[in-house]
Amino acid sequence: PEPWKHDEAMDSDKKDFYHYWATMMEPWDGPAAILFSDGDLLGATLDRNGLRPSRYYITTDNMLILSSEVGVLDIPEEKIKIKSRLQPGKILLVDTLQKRVISDEECKKKYSTLYPYGEWLDRNLLHLSELPIPNKKIPVYTQEERDVMYRAFGWNYEDVNEMVLPMAKNGVEPTASMGVDTPLAIMSEKHPPLFSYFKQLFAQVTNPPIDSLREKIVTDTTVYVGSDGNLLKPESGSCTVLEINNPILTGVDMLKIKALDRKGYKSAVIPLLYYKNTSLKSAVDEVFNEIEKCYHNGVNIMILSDRGVDESHVAIPSLLAVSAVEQYLIRTKKRTKISIILESAEIRDVHQAAMILGYGARAVNPYLAHECIAELIDQKLLDKDYHTAIDDYNKALLNGIVKIAAKMGISAIQSYQSAQIFEAVGISTPVIDMYFTNTVSRVGGLTLKEIEDDVSFRHNQAFDPLGLTVNTHLDSVGNHKLRRGPTCEDHLYSPETIIALQQSCQNGDYKRFKEYTALVDSREHPHTLRAMLDFSFPEDGGIPVEQVEKAEEIVKRFKTGAMSYGSISEEAHKCMAAAMNHLHGKSNSGEGGEKPERLGTEYNSAIKQVASGRFGVTEEYLLSAQEIQIKMAQGAKPGEGGHLPGKKVYPWIAETRYATPGVSLISPPPHHDIYSIEDLAQLIYDLKNANRAARISVKLVSEAGVGTIAAGVAKAGAQVILISGHDGGTGAAPISSIHHAGLPWELGLAETHQTLVQNGLRSKVRIETDGKLMSGRDVAIAALLGAEEFGFATAPLITMGCAMMRVCNLDTCPFGVATQNETLRKRFKGKPEYVENFMLFIAQELREIMAKLGVKTVDELVGRSGFLKLKDKPAASRAALLDMTRILPEHENAVHFEPDQVYDFHLEKTVDEKELLPAFERYTKKNKDEIPGETVNLLGKTLTVQSTDRSFGTILGSEIQKKYRGNLPDDSFEVECHGGGGQSFGAFIPKGLTLRLTGDANDYFGKGLSGGKLSVHPDSKFKGDAGENIIIGNVALFGATGGEAYINGIAGERFCVRNSGAVAVVEGCG
Structure with a gap:
């Protein structure tokens, strides 16, 4: 329906009508223009966000012509009496018997007054905010007990100080910078929570993400708890549910719900605990038994709770429990009769809360996070009233969930619930089929045994099995910022690799560069999917390296990443442009425009990016490009727009971006001229008209189905398709997006190449990939999986002086790379030669691999997956559980771009x-x-x-x-x-x-x-x-x-x- 929740001007009857039916059915988002007819009535309606164009004429002889655009039929102007269009959520109805148009208002008035919906709501709908508060206390741990619970539920130092504290303090999710260079969860040795094995999905091209900031009117955070009413039979009791405006519940909210026992409502608490020597599977089965008992006792609000963990009792992972119960209720056809609420100590961040709702819960109470906030206030680390701090923390979680849902084009939390819009990376098929049914999981991974081992590991960290005193001090894991210590995650960009890379490129020392790539490629524990692959060298020893394509030719395929002028300094931006122009490669302007005086000089970026904010996109800007790149998504934050914090919008940046100094610049999540594949085709056509000499590129991010999207993009006229990996860098993004959105490029690249080959489109387009390409080995694997052009961003920054301080968003980069501060920019020591050396070294290392493979040119390498094989799996690592067959096809597809087959725009x-x-x-x-x-x-x-x-x-x-x-x-x-x-x-x-x-x-x-x-x-x-x-x-x-x-x-x-x-x-x- 039309977005009614925040519409204060809407007629009360219509609002009650929508409200009544919302208790039984969630809204469906567009884009959609729907035509319908029963033979007498003919109608059309538009999606609630107005994402489809629908124009109509009514003529003087009472003919109505409706189409997505005007001019489809040649109608004389003198015969047209009305020119109009469908509006968001509105209905156009024609009664052919009465020969008249029925207005949206008349149509909806008729149906909204058929029943006394307002009276039914007043009589039956409960509001959580209006329920009486029971005379009970919220259970609270002592300091010692809380310290034990932190360890039992896998909390760490960063969770408290870099997640919960800033959310309670500022009311928003923390922003971070740079990308992920820690291992995938399945490859981690640090027992990450189950949530870390899932990646958020997002909309790109085929439908738009929603702008939850500027189009907040279409968003809705209301959820309904209880038994769903009968959609087919309007009656008073069908809206007997509990309305909750914020699904992040406080302790008081939980007291109210637990005390709820009146006609139509009955709640019960189902413990998620099991004896430590019991198997996890039997523990989950016991939860199913409890569900059955409660159901037969008339319970329709089931509260899954992990309170009560002690030395003998372990908690089932909350995500596993919620999803398992959801799937069980679906299988036993009870889902519409029961609502799930989670009460858990495990939830502390936005991604986790979103997953709990996405896999079936109607609401969640992160009780340990709330106790953590009280502790921070007691310790004088948070100067705030407790209730205000809790409200701000809950608001940060809620707004984060709204943004995650909006990435997929979903505007209501009610629609996001149980939608399972995630892909698993590192979960086995049996676990998926049983507990996360229909979730995409392409590379296998954890069985229930490993999940159980993780639970036991965390429990033993809190309660020593030998009865010895345990250390309850919160460990640091350094999952984002590098930390040193036995509990800390390994980072690809460690001080050792950074120093080796800088020394080699700044001194032109290829031998030192080989030491750097040895550090990257030969790590004890794998980080990435490509680390599980190895080359299958022919027995004849290959060919001499002298016969291989020259490095000077190979580097023409290399590009620097889309880092905007604003996110990095002018000095760094110009340095990369000069380097790539010297090599005849391509630098990318990013989405911040470029100073006019640079256009046509050695500092001109060959690739000009067109992103959703259109900052600095003028005809002059477009004409200066060899390639124009449409950014549909960014690896570090797909489904969101670019973000330049206000403190970095200096006057010279504002001038280039046609913006206001000091005001944060957040691009809209969607391109407002791209709501469908047809719209993308139009923008490609527009840009080709604006610069007929430029190639048109489309940037996508790896996710399940990106191959099908890429096929559409190729048909739309793109000449280059970029598949970005989830681990690409960023100047500023929400921390949950950096770590939990997007997929590895290996998956997306392999899928895209194979899909384009199957559809006869591969020779029409070039495929590019980027995302933590660090060595010639990475480039070789990317080429063998289907790429023919390659992007580098983090590594070139490091060659110019970046040391991965991860303060890009704060404008405090001490090396003058990612700052606009004029004092700090004076510290910039980068030179174009450093970047040039990096590119030439990568090309030389690639040549050496090509020689061993017996391949003379990069084109001969593209798609030759037969040159890849699985590495011997490390027995002690969970990476051994991975199944890489989806990346390595049974038959290789050695097809690459052919210039004479490029798309013709005529x-x-x-x-x-x-x-x-x-x-x-x-x-x-x-x-x-x-x-x-x-x-x-x-x-x-x-x-x-x-x-x-x-x-x-x-x-x-x-x-x-x-x-x-x-x-x-x-x-x-x-x-x-x-x-x-x-x-x-x-x-x-x-x-x-x-x-x-x-x-x-x-x-x-x-x-x-x-x-x-x-x-x-x-x-x-x-x-x-x-x-x-x-x-x-x-x-x-x-x-x-x-x-x-x-x-x-x-x-x-x-x-x-x-x-x-x-x-x-x-x-x-x-």
């Missing part, structure tokens, strides 16, 4: 190339490139345009920009048009070009307007009131940076989103 068929460019060339030739003294009507006539004339004016605009470099006065060139403008009419047009349209236009009107002028007004034959009729579509002037637009009518949804300088006049919008 730009020669566009109106721009057929009519506008010839006219422009005639003028400039005749007038010897002089700046016009007065407005030049290029065609000298009015041009008829159609909806199929997409990106009209963009090619002309690019040629004007190339010729005059932004020096034209306004209105120097003018084109008069008539008809229905296609999508992206006037996209990116520069100063000096004016397009005038009589008629109407579709979506993305004036996208990226870069100084040009646009006007649109109705045809004189149209008799409707311009101020009451739609004249342009959705997302007009998205990412505009300058110019003017005059719209004589109403615009669609999301008008002027991310406008950073254009002036627009419109008669209404939204």
Whole structure:
């Protein structure tokens, strides 16, 4: 339905109607435009977020034409009386018997008043906030008991001081920087919690993530607890449920729920404890038995609780318990009759709380985290009232969960519950099938035995089995920032590897570089999936390295990562650009734009990124690119937009980004002009029109199904597809995103290559990969799995002086790499040669591997997975449990990009190339490139345009920009048009070009307007009131940076989103 929860203007009957049915069924998010009919009534409705375009005309002879765009049928203007569009969550209904259009208001009024929904809600719906507080105390541990519980539930120093404390203090999840360089959970020797084996999934291309910050009106955190009512039979008792506005429960909330015992509500506590010598499987089975008993006793709110752990009793991991119970209830067909609530000491961060809800619980009480907050207050580490601190911590958890759900395009917590939107990395098939049914798990892993061993290990850390006194001091694990000690995680970028890398590249010492790669590639314990692979060298010994493609040629395939000007200093940004230009490789601007004075010099980034914030994206910027990259997702935080903290938005950064100094810049999670694969195809087309010489690249992040998405992206016209790994770096991101979103590139790359081959698309596109590529071995494996271009980000930063202090988000980088502070920037010691040496060393090491394989060129290497084999599995490591067959196909697919098969945009068929460019060339030739003294009507006539004339004016605009470099006065060139403008009419047009349209236009009107002028007004034959009729579509002037637009009518949804300088006049919008 339409988002009703926060709509204070909504009619009470309709709101009660939605409220009543919400107690039984969650909302479904779009994008969706649904048409329906029973033979007499014909209707259409749009998703609650308005993510699909639907325009309609009503003619004077009462014909209604509805389509995703105008101009599909040629209707004379004098015959049109109404031009309108579907609105988010609204219904358009036609009664063919009565021959009339039934309005959304009339339609919903009829159905919302069929029953007394408001009275039923008043009579039966309970609100947790209104329940009486029982005369009982919340159980609280002593300090000594709490210290024991921390260890029993696997807490560490960072959990308390770097997670719970900042959330209680600031009310938001902590932000961190750089990526993950610790082992995957299945490869860790430190017994990570079960939560760490799961990665959050996210939307990319096929549907958009939701902007939970700026479009908060569509989000809803309400959950309902109790037995679900009968959807097919409206009656008073069907809404007999408990409404909870925040599923993160306090101790008082738990007292209320445990005391609940009235008609329609009965709660019971089911312990998640078992005797330490009992098997975990039998313990879970016993929980099932308790569920059955409670169910037959009329219980419909089951509280799973791990309170009561002691020397003899161990707790079932909360995630396992919740998901196991959820799957059991589904199998026994009891799920709609019972609600699960978790009371657990294990939950302390956003990812864990999200997983508990995602796998079946309606609400969760993180009671030990709440006690931890009280302890921090007592220790004077948190200067806050206890209740305020708890509220802030709960709010941080809740907002984090909303953001995680929004990554997948889900706007309501109710819809996220039980959706299981995760992929397991390191969980065996039997465990998945039994306890996490239908969760994707492609590489096998833990059995129930290893999970049980982890539980026993943590219990023994708290209660020594020999009865000896245990150390209850919280250990540091250094999961993000490196720490030293027996309890700490191993980091790929340790001081030893950092020093070796810097010394080798700064001194041009290849021998020292080989010492660095030995440290990276030959670790005692594996970190990554590729560490489980080895090369299958031929017995003939290969070929001499002299016969292998030269390093100078190989480096042309290398790129630096998309690190924005703003996230890193100007010195570092220019250093990488210069290095890659010297090598004829490519540096990437990132999403922060680039200073105009750098364009066309050795400091010009060859790759210009276009991200959802469109910072600094102008026609001039796009024309300076050899490759334009559309960032659909980022490895460190897929499903979220880029984030530049306000303290790093100095005036010179704000100027380049068309922003305000000191204001945090958070890009929207979605590109507002990409809600579907068709929309991506349109943006690719727009950018190709803006710079016909550039390759168009699309950046995706590895996840299950990315191969199918990549196939669509290839069909949409992308010439390069980048598959990023989960462990890529970032200047700033929520800590849960860095560690728990996205998948290893090995999985995504192998899937993408194989899928494109199967669909006959592989030779049409280049595949690139990035994410902690650290050695020639990594590059060789990536090539054998299907990549032909390779991105590096963290390593080049280190060669320039970065020491992985992980303070990028704080603007305090002591080496001048990731800061805008002018004093700190003076410490920057990086040189282009350092980056060049790194790239050449990687290429040389790759050559040595190629020689051993008997391969002369990188192209011959691509997709040759037969050259890979499984390493001998380390017997003592859990990595031995992995199944790598999904990465290594049974038959290798040695197919690579073929230049003669690249996607053809057929730009020669566009109106721009057929009519506008010839006219422009005639003028400039005749007038010897002089700046016009007065407005030049290029065609000298009015041009008829159609909806199929997409990106009209963009090619002309690019040629004007190339010729005059932004020096034209306004209105120097003018084109008069008539008809229905296609999508992206006037996209990116520069100063000096004016397009005038009589008629109407579709979506993305004036996208990226870069100084040009646009006007649109109705045809004189149209008799409707311009101020009451739609004249342009959705997302007009998205990412505009300058110019003017005059719209004589109403615009669609999301008008002027991310406008950073254009002036627009419109008669209404939204």
